[in-house]
Amino acid sequence: MARNKISLVGAGNIGGTLALLAGLKELGDVMLFDIAEGMPQGKALDIAQASPIEGFNANVTGSNDYAALAGSDVVIVTAGVARKPGMSRDDLIGINTNVMNQVGAGIKENCPDAFVICITNPLDVMVGVLQKASGLPTSKIVGMAGVLDSARFRYFLAEEFAVSVEDVTAFVLGGHGDTMVPLVRYSAVAGIPVPDLIKMGWSSAEKIDEIVQRTRDGGAEIVGLLKTGSAFYAPASSAIEMADAYLKDKKRLLPCAAYVDGAYGLDGLYVGVPVILGAGGVERIVEIELNEDEQAMFDRSVSAVRALNEIVAKL
Ligand SMILES: NC(=O)C1=CN([C@@H]2O[C@H](COP(=O)(O)OP(=O)(O)OC[C@H]3O[C@@H](n4cnc5c(N)ncnc54)[C@H](O)[C@@H]3O)[C@@H](O)[C@H]2O)C=CC1
Numbered sequence: 001m002a003r004n005k006i007s008l009v010g011a012g013n014i015g016g017t018l019a020l021l022a023g024l025k026e027l028g029d030v031m032l033f034d035i036a037e038g039m040p041q042g043k044a045l046d047i048a049q050a051s052p053i054e055g056f057n058a059n060v061t062g063s064n065d066y067a068a069l070a071g072s073d074v075v076i077v078t079a080g081v082a083r084k085p086g087m088s089r090d091d092l093i094g095i096n097t098n099v100m101n102q103v104g105a106g107i108k109e110n111c112p113d114a115f116v117i118c119i120t121n122p123l124d125v126m127v128g129v130l131q132k133a134s135g136l137p138t139s140k141i142v143g144m145a146g147v148l149d150s151a152r153f154r155y156f157l158a159e160e161f162a163v164s165v166e167d168v169t170a171f172v173l174g175g176h177g178d179t180m181v182p183l184v185r186y187s188a189v190a191g192i193p194v195p196d197l198i199k200m201g202w203s204s205a206e207k208i209d210e211i212v213q214r215t216r217d218g219g220a221e222i223v224g225l226l227k228t229g230s231a232f233y234a235p236a237s238s239a240i241e242m243a244d245a246y247l248k249d250k251k252r253l254l255p256c257a258a259y260v261d262g263a264y265g266l267d268g269l270y271v272g273v274p275v276i277l278g279a280g281g282v283e284r285i286v287e288i289e290l291n292e293d294e295q296a297m298f299d300r301s302v303s304a305v306r307a308l309n310e311i312v313a314k315l
Pocket residue numbers: 009010011012013014015033034035036078079080081082083092096099102103118119120121122123144145148176229230231232235
């Protein structure tokens with residue numbers, strides 16, 4: 001049986017990390033695409049030369065030609081620009097909308113049957129632009145943000161409770177911006193909900209509030225430290241988890257920016273919600289019950305995404 005093919009559009013910090021992870025995990029052959037000449041080819045050769053040491057089998061190639069997308073099973077899109085200190089993700093909207101239109105056309109022409117994961121910011125809006133430009137069915141194109149935001153939340157909770165990250169589950173819903181919604185009530189250590197852990201004296205409501213805010217500011221914290229760009233290791237791990245769920249038909253329940261039309265009272269927009277990811281792409285939108293406070297936070301986040309969609313519509 002032929003190997004799967006994973007194409008990475010954008011071979012920068014996240015793209016290069018994705019290529020290495022896809023190789024290490026033997027997800028398939030890897031094609032790195034970028035507009036920068038020589039760069040994707042150079043990174044591909046470098047990663048290929050790690051394969052004898054790491055012991056993985058994959059053809060890793062680089063290209064500046066969209067035709068190289070042909071035959072892709074999965075395409076992960078990071079093309080565009082990242083923010084620098086002092087900027088918000090939303091400041092990237094103009095330039096990255098142009099990039100998504102170009103990338104969407106490349107996907108439409110060369111691999112219309114692929115499953116596409118968009119990472120480029122501002123995330124929820126960019127995945128909508130990419131869907132329209134590519135013409136892909138909405139079930140076959142999602143945005144990566146919730147897995148990353150939830151991983152940050154899980155990491156901070158594991159630190160607070162001094163337990164393994166493996167035992168912490170958590171959900172962050174809504175748009176990938178300052179209004180994202182970390183759900184304390186749906187977060188747990190080995191099934192014990194965080195509100196119960198507070199009652200058990202493992203932490204305090206104030207400390208958990210601080211962790212919620214640190215999660216919301218998770219991207220900005222790293223931008224402030226790096227100064228030249230934004231996070232890339234955890235974002236790459238997050239998208240690989242999603243690609244793996246699709247390629248292996250795992251039916252994982254993961255928070256993704258998915259097209260929601262009907263569920264959560266929404267009438268057709270991309271925003272972060274829990275979904276089942278399997279061989280059919282987004283196989284189900286999981287509509288969890290939100291209490292009044294959670295619903296208010298989610299509504300606020302949806303409004304922020306809608307406002308950006310309106311800006312894009314006028315570009
Ligand atoms: N959704 C999420 O949770 C996250 C999103 N991001 C976003 O991901 C994007 C990529 O981040 P990095 O990899 O760190 O940036 P980077 O600057 O290292 O890489 C971006 C690459 O895109 C390429 N590029 C620019 N225009 C292009 C075009 N028209 N066609 C093809 N390639 C093009 C550039 O040459 C560059 O190599 C940014 O928009 C960033 O804000 C970053 C972290 C998390």
